[in-house]
Every structure is written in structure tokens, then in C-alpha cells.
Amino acid sequence: MDALFLVWLVARSTEDLLDSALAPSGLTGDEYAIYSVLSAAPTITPTELARWLAAPATTVSSYVKRFEARGHVTREPNPDDRRSYRIRLTPKGRRAHRAAGALFAPLRTEVAERLGSRAEDALEVLLRLRTVVDGIRAGA
Amino acid sequence: MDALFLVWLVARSTEDLLDSALAPSGLTGDEYAIYSVLSAAPTITPTELARWLAAPATTVSSYVKRFEARGHVTREPNPDDRRSYRIRLTPKGRRAHRAAGALFAPLRTEVAERLGSRAEDALEVLLRLRTVVDGIRAGA
DNA sequence: CCCACATGGTGCGATCTCGCAGTACATCTG
DNA sequence: CAGATGTACTGCGAGATCGCACCATGTGGG
Numbered sequence: 524m525d526a527l528f529l530v531w532l533v534a535r536s537t538e539d540l541l542d543s544a545l546a547p548s549g550l551t552g553d554e555y556a557i558y559s560v561l562s563a564a565p566t567i568t569p570t571e572l573a574r575w576l577a578a579p580a581t582t583v584s585s586y587v588k589r590f591e592a593r594g595h596v597t598r599e600p601n602p603d604d605r606r607s608y609r610i611r612l613t614p615k616g617r618r619a620h621r622a623a624g625a626l627f628a629p630l631r632t633e634v635a636e637r638l639g640s641r642a643e644d645a646l647e648v649l650l651r652l653r654t655v656v657d658g659i660r661a662g663a
Numbered sequence: 664m665d666a667l668f669l670v671w672l673v674a675r676s677t678e679d680l681l682d683s684a685l686a687p688s689g690l691t692g693d694e695y696a697i698y699s700v701l702s703a704a705p706t707i708t709p710t711e712l713a714r715w716l717a718a719p720a721t722t723v724s725s726y727v728k729r730f731e732a733r734g735h736v737t738r739e740p741n742p743d744d745r746r747s748y749r750i751r752l753t754p755k756g757r758r759a760h761r762a763a764g765a766l767f768a769p770l771r772t773e774v775a776e777r778l779g780s781r782a783e784d785a786l787e788v789l790l791r792l793r794t795v796v797d798g799i800r801a802g803a
Numbered sequence: 804c805c806c807a808c809a810t811g812g813t814g815c816g817a818t819c820t821c822g823c824a825g826t827a828c829a830t831c832t833g
Numbered sequence: 834c835a836g837a838t839g840t841a842c843t844g845c846g847a848g849a850t851c852g853c854a855c856c857a858t859g860t861g862g863g
Contacts, residue, residue, distance in 0.1 A: 531677065541667070634795055
């Protein structure tokens with residue numbers, strides 16, 4: 524068994540679980556995660572967001588357009604760079620995120636319970652994995 | 664920090680890393696993983712494959728069509744159920760998988776090295792996560 | 804100060820993903 | 834051994850992802 528392959532399997536299962544659980548909120552698992560990133564920072568540029576998501580710029584561009592059309596996000600001018608802009612979750616966007624969060628919470632709890640004493644390990648391992656993979660991605 | 668969210672972040676990074684690394688082989692990260700599942704079992708039905716991938720039947724159907732068009736996969740009648748069929752990797756498909764595997768190997772090694780002593784933990788945690796998530800998905 | 808080159812974003816189009824609805828076969832019930 | 838109900842798969846179409854080519858702006862060298 525290989526760690527990267529397992530990451531992939533776990534991710535598929537997780538994605539499916541979240542998509543089902545969050546469906547009533549109107550957000551997909553991916554979208555919930557993205558909204559979570561957005562709500563963690565008051566404001567963020569597309570490039571920064573792309574780095575967090577490890578997604579291509581074009582995809583992020585589509586996200587912003589979609590979320591903006593929903594009224595969940597606004598663009599503000601970026602004082603530091605006129606080519607760019609800053610993305611901000613609107614109150615409506617925050618509400619959507621909270622609503623999805625309410626559906627997400629029970630899963631979070633359930634997973635923590637089932638992990639039992641290994642919950643701590645799991646967090647540490649995952650953080651380390653992200654560091655390792657990003658390190659390799661960054662070029663060495 | 665939440666385990667499920669971290670799973671998602673790690674998966675995005677991993678996917679990006681694999682897509683870049685495997686590009687010369689003509690397979691994406693997803694496809695490499697699927698070919699890996701296919702090569703682990705001599706033969707598999709679409710429904711079984713869908714369970715492994717935690718993917719909807721329709722998506723698996725598209726996969727099979729695509730891989731078949733590449734000559735990487737064949738369909739054989741399923742003696743147990745005439746609605747179904749069995750998917751088998753062709754020699755050409757195996758070759759493609761091996762070629763991608765050659766590009767994958769260095770990453771595997773690199774990740775293992777960087778994880779160091781935690782490599783064992785990582786595997787265990789990931790396996791446990793898959794069990795936990797699948798358990799919840801299965802309904803309780 | 805200008806120019807060459809690097810970087811931030813987007814329109815467009817090819818390709819994927821996946822829900823819905825439909826068909827074919829299997830299985831269960833009486 | 835029907836008839837009803839469930840399960841395996843697929844055509845189709847809507848929406849999502851993302852590479853390529855492109856424009857606008859920033860930056861570093863001479």
C-alpha cells in the first residue's frame with residue numbers, strides 16, 4: 524500500500540460523504556472547503572487562493588465568477604496591484620457557509636469519535652503530508 | 664484544524680503533484696489510481712469499481728468508455744449476470760500503467776523519505792480514515 | 804526613463820463529471 | 834411461474850475543470 528494512493532482513496536470517499544451530507548445546503552464538498560478558506564482570511568487574491576487550493580488560476584477564476592453570481596462573494600480593488608483584486612465573502616456567503624457547517628459538524632464529530640485516540644495522530648500525519656507534498660511540489 | 668478539511672487539502676496538493684509528474688505518460692493522477700485498482704484485480708465489474716472509487720456509476724461508465732477507446736481496457740461478458748460485464752486491463756493498458764508507475768516511483772520514494780519514521784503512522788492513519796469514512800458513508 | 808521580461812487574471816473551447824431518465828436483466832413473492 | 838420490485842448499466846445534457854492564448858500591469862536592468 525502506498526501513502527499517496529491511500530490519500531487518493533480517502534479523498535474520494537470523503538468527497539462523496541461530504542457531497543451527500545451537504546447537498547441540502549446547496550454547496551458541494553469542494554465549495555464548502557473553499558468557503559472555509561475564504562472565511563478564514565478576511566480577504567484574499569485569486570493567486571493566493573489558487574495556492575491554497577493547489578488549483579490552476581483558470582479554475583479559481585471560474586469559482587469566483589460562480590460564487591459572485593450567487594452573491595456569496597465580492598471583488599474589491601487590490602491597492603497593491605491593479606491587475607489583481609481581493610475576494611471577500613459577503614454576509615450571504617457567510618450564512619451559506621454556516622448553514623453548510625451545521626450539516627458538516629455531525630460528521631466532524633462522528634469522525635473524531637471513530638478515530639478515538641488516533642485523532643491526534645491523524646491531524647499530525649495529515650499536516651505533515653501536506654508539508655511533504657507541497658515541499659516536493661515546490662521543487663525539491 | 665479539522666481532519667476532513669486536511670484530507671481535502673492534502674488531496675488537492677497530491678493531485679496537482681501527480682498530474683504534473685505523470686503528464687508525460689499521458690495519464691492523469693486519477694487515471695493512474697484507477698489503472699492501479701484495475702491492475703490489482705484481474706477483472707472487475709463497473710459496480711465494484713464504482714465502490715472502490717466512491718464514484719457514481721455514470722462516471723465509471725464514462726471511464727470505461729474512454730479507456731476502452733484507448734485500447735487500455737476490454738469488456739468481457741459476466742457469466743454471473745448478463746446485465747453486467749467484467750473489465751480487464753489489456754497488455755497495452757498494463758504497459759501504460761507501468762510507464763506511469765516509473766514516473767510515480769520517485770515520488771513515492773521521496774514522500775517516504777520525507778515522512779521518515781512517520782511513514783508507518785501515515786499508512787495506518789490513512790487506512791483507518793478510509794475505514795471510518797466508509798463506515799459513516801455506509802450508514803452508521 | 805525605457806524596454807524586456809515576469810506576473811495576475813480572463814475568454815474560449817475541449818474534455819470530464821455526473822444527475823436524470825430509461826432499458827435490460829435478476830430476484831423475490833405469492 | 835407470473836407480476837412486482839430491485840439492480841446493472843448507459844444516452845444525454847447541464848455544468849465544471851483547466852490548458853492555451855491573450856491582455857494589463859508590475860519590475861528590474863541598463
